Amino acid sequence: KEIVLTGITTTGTPHLGNYVGAIRPAIEASNRSDTDSFFFLADYHALIKCQEPERVKQSRLEIAATWLACGLDTDKATFYRQSDIPEIAELNWLLTCVTAKGLMNRAHAYKASVDENVAKDQDPDFGVTMGLFCYPVLMAADILAFNAHKVPVGRDQIQHIEMARDIAARFNHLFGHHFTLPQAVVAEDDSAILKGLDGRKMSKSYNNTIPLFDTEKKLKKGINKIVTNLLEPGEPKDPDDSTVFDLYKAFASDEQTKEMRQKFADGIAWGEAKKELFELVNGQLSEPREKYLELMSNPAEIEAVLQAGAEKARARARTMISELRNAVGLVDFV
Numbered sequence: 001k002e003i004v005l006t007g008i009t010t011t012g013t014p015h016l017g018n019y020v021g022a023i024r025p026a027i028e029a030s031n032r033s034d035t036d037s038f039f040f041l042a043d044y045h046a047l048i049k050c051q052e053p054e055r056v057k058q059s060r061l062e063i064a065a066t067w068l069a070c071g072l073d074t075d076k077a078t079f080y081r082q083s084d085i086p087e088i089a090e091l092n093w094l095l096t097c098v099t100a101k102g103l104m105n106r107a108h109a110y111k112a113s114v115d116e117n118v119a120k121d122q123d124p125d126f127g128v129t130m131g132l133f134c135y136p137v138l139m140a141a142d143i144l145a146f147n148a149h150k151v152p153v154g155r156d157q158i159q160h161i162e163m164a165r166d167i168a169a170r171f172n173h174l175f176g177h178h179f180t181l182p183q184a185v186v187a188e189d190d191s192a193i194l195k196g197l198d199g200r201k202m203s204k205s206y207n208n209t210i211p212l213f214d215t216e217k218k219l220k221k222g223i224n225k226i227v228t229n230l231l232e233p234g235e236p237k238d239p240d241d242s243t244v245f246d247l248y249k250a251f252a253s254d255e256q257t258k259e260m261r262q263k264f265a266d267g268i269a270w271g272e273a274k275k276e277l278f279e280l281v282n283g284q285l286s287e288p289r290e291k292y293l294e295l296m297s298n299p300a301e302i303e304a305v306l307q308a309g310a311e312k313a314r315a316r317a318r319t320m321i322s323e324l325r326n327a328v329g330l331v332d333f334v
């Protein structure tokens with residue numbers, strides 16, 4: 001069976017971009033009978049960006065409830081917290097020892113921090129921890145511990161998966177074939193980088209997100225805050241340069257998208273377009289939203305699900321890690 005794996009960093013409240021870029025395609029893939037799926041809360045990764053224990057704790061719960069509310073079926077997918085699988089941390093070390101520093105120098109997240117420091121005339125490595133620098137190695141460990149074939153992600157993660165391939169290939173070259181080379185699965189359309197309120201990529205770090213399970217009222221307010229140009233009702237609008245259209249498309253059928261495209265050409269008012277966007281999104285989210293609220297009020301149920309998932313995941317990761325320990329020479333004397 002083909003192994004599908006993906007994770008979300010537990011530093012914030014899940015937003016529409018996480019849903020469209022990762023959660024929705026991942027759950028769709030897990031419902032196919034030819035796949036075996038692994039979905040997890042990337043809470044070791046969370047510590048790289050966040051030193052607020054309460055926030056990490058709350059975000060783990062929210063993201064876990066989100067996956068379950070969106071229809072993750074734990075009979076079809078193994079669902080766990082990264083930090084419940086210490087084998088991942090061990091694999092992280094084995095991989096660190098074969099990863100060239102030069103590869104990490106090229107990682108976007110690290111480079112962005114350096115660029116920001118340089119722009120501010122600061123030491124290039126100011127505030128850069130080894131966690132941030134080595135972030136792609138830990139991500140490779142997540143993927144390779146389960147020998148995943150396919151990794152559904154938004155476009156911003158492609159580089160990390162390419163690095164996981166490089167690291168896997170290096171390890172295989174040195175110690176024999178142990179790892180499958182993983183592939184990113186990215187939507188071909190704009191949903192691979194869903195735009196946020198200000199037209200940039202929707203991202204926790206830009207503070208421009210629309211949370212997935214905001215109340216109906218807040219969702220409406222959020223959608224109304226999407227920045228649009230100054231075109232008046234009746235003036236034709238360009239759907240290919242519009243956050244409102246982008247979001248609409250991410251939730252609409254092909255037929256609905258076609259109709260909306262026409263309405264843009266006919267000069268639909270922004271208020272009207274936003275109303276239609278709200279109705280479409282709200283229609284699809286209101287049922288899972290209720291489930292989400294129910295789950296959030298029952299953390300014990302979520303805990304039980306995650307512990308059962310961790311047990312399943314660990315059994316697999318343990319087999320992998322003992323094979324790798326053998327391969328690198330960490331073997332018993334007798």
Ligand code: TYM
Pocket residue numbers: 005006007008009010017018019020021022042045138139142143151152153154155156157191192193194195201202203
């Ligand atoms: P994270 O937590 O930043 O994002 C989780 C997933 O959501 C996708 N995403 C988006 N997709 C479309 N449009 C957007 N605006 C948007 N914003 C976020 C991301 O691409 C991602 O798929 N390092 C990862 C978490 C991770 C991981 C892994 C993923 C850790 N280990 C192993 C896959 C496999 C991250 O920080 O994603």
